[in-house]
Amino acid sequence: MKRRTLLQAVGIGIIASTSVGRAFAAETTKLVVADQSEFVRNLLDASGERKSLNLSVEFPNFAGGPAILEAMRAGALDIAFVGDTPPIQARASGTLLPIIGTFTRDISEYHLTSRPGLVINKLSELKGKKVSYVEGSGRQVFLIEALNRAGLKLSDVELLNLRVADLPDALRSSAVDVAVLQEPFVTRLAKQAGASPVLDPEERRLLPSTSYFYARPEVLTDPKKVEAIKAFLTAFVRAGKWSNEHREEWAKFYYAGFQHVTPEDADAILKGQSPLVFPTSAEAIPHHQKLIDILYQAGSIKERFDANSSFVGIFDQTIEQARQGSS
Incomplete structure (x- = not known):
């Protein structure tokens, strides 16, 4: 789907959402979110933000971006937590999955x-x-x-x-x-x-650690799903901020409690980990273009895409408000 067509479709969803106000409340909607290493689910649970979500969320867990892409193509997912390369590879294969949210760490986790x-x-x-x-x-x-x-x-x-x-x-x-x-x-x-x-x-x-949430385009034409995604992204950003401010509690919950890492190893992980940051789409585009260029120059993709057309900015205000502590 070309960017013009995608943005037109998104616009239809936004207009519909506005016209019906809050008639389609987020709590009436189920959101299926692809997870990896059960990171997203654990972050929402540890921070308490999952309890604040008045909607049903499922977190099928995947081992890597390629498997997520297949599930997305099959229509089994609404949005997905992926690393920095899967949206580019999906687009190179002919599937444009719009990026709706970005989170980074200055130091790579790879x-x-x-x-x-x-x-x-x-x-x-x-x-x-x-x-x-x-x-x-x-x-x-x-x-x-x-x-x-x-x-x-x-x-x-x-x-x-x-x-x-x-x-x-x-x-x-x-x-x-x-x-x-x-x-x-x-x-x-x-x-x-x-x-x-x-x-x-x-x-x-080498590179910062960058991850994205991307969406199945059809989801963004559904007013109920759009409202649910707004609620989800708000909770996720708040949860990320909580993990920055409660590093030891997060390490105990996720690394020690869920991944069964020893407390000493969990401490070592935290020492090499920089805080989560939540850029808007406009702020994230330049780095995404750099990633595209790296892959193109290496011959890993055949076309040098324009990063601008990989993003939609309809959730930027939601992300800005959440990272500033307002709702």
Whole structure:
């Protein structure tokens, strides 16, 4: 769907929503939100914000963006929590899923991690290594940028396209030399198997950690769904702010309580984690364009898209109000 058509459809939904006022209350609507690592559900539960939602929300859990895209194409989802690359890959495959919300951390939550017995001190030492490559995942653009900083190309490494769920075991068994992992797996594998993060300080400066909520376009033409999404995004931003202000409580709930990370490991995770930030669509567009350009220049997508047409701004006011503490 082209941006003009998409925005026209969204406009119809907004006009309909305005014309009926609050007749379609959010609590009459069910929202199906794709989750990963059950992060969104746990964040809303830990902060207490889920109780404030007067609507029914389901959180089917997925292992990565490609599986979410298939469920979205099948009409099984309303909105989805994804990393920075899935919206670009979806668009490259002919499916424009509008981004409705963005949240970032200044420091990436991805880590280039080497197998037991292999220590990598410089990004340039990635040359010739067997490296995991999860196409359609945020890990993809993170790896490409790491190679860019080292003056390398994808052709300079041996790529193994793996599922996200298989990455820890692939690294543990030395099926790959380097994998792009997230916590708690970096800490676990370092302690249990002797894996180690890539030591080059530049690795921590590659890209911020960016995630999005994108929507099935048809959802944005439904006034009841639009109101439900507004309520959901308000609760999510408030929950994120809560996690910034209650870091130890969040770590105990999610990392220790849900992911069964030891308290010591949870502390290590928090030390490497910067606060959540919630940009509007206008604020998020420049970085999204950078990601598109990285993938295009690496040959991972065939067209250099205009990032502006990947976003809709109809929820920007909702996000601004929530991050400022008003409703």
